[in-house]
Amino acid sequence: MMGEAQRQSTLTCPHCARAETLKMPLDACVVAHVCVSCGARLTPRKGDCCVFCSYGDVPCPPVQGSADCCGGPMDEGG
Numbered sequence: 001m002m003g004e005a006q007r008q009s010t011l012t013c014p015h016c017a018r019a020e021t022l023k024m025p026l027d028a029c030v031v032a033h034v035c036v037s038c039g040a041r042l043t044p045r046k047g048d049c050c051v052f053c054s055y056g057d058v059p060c061p062p063v064q065g066s067a068d069c070c071g072g073p074m075d076e077g078g
């Protein structure tokens with residue numbers, strides 16, 4: 001049963017531990033985010049579709065719904 005997807009995720013920078021609560025788009029994956037604190041450019045870990053799945057406390061809406069997201073991991077061979 002489709003519940004309400006969480007639209008916000010708290011992204012924690014792996015470099016400086018700065019947490020930012022961000023709104024997630026329902027129809028796109030966020031594959032790059034620049035930390036407001038240290039300026040690090042965050043990209044998804046291998047196997048994750050977006051920065052929320054890698055660094056957020058809530059995965060992106062398609063993943064919450066167990067749906068395919070963006071056709072799979074984008075970071076092949078990284």
Ligand SMILES: [Zn+2]
Pocket residue numbers: 013014015016017018035036037038039040
């Ligand atoms: Zn940072």
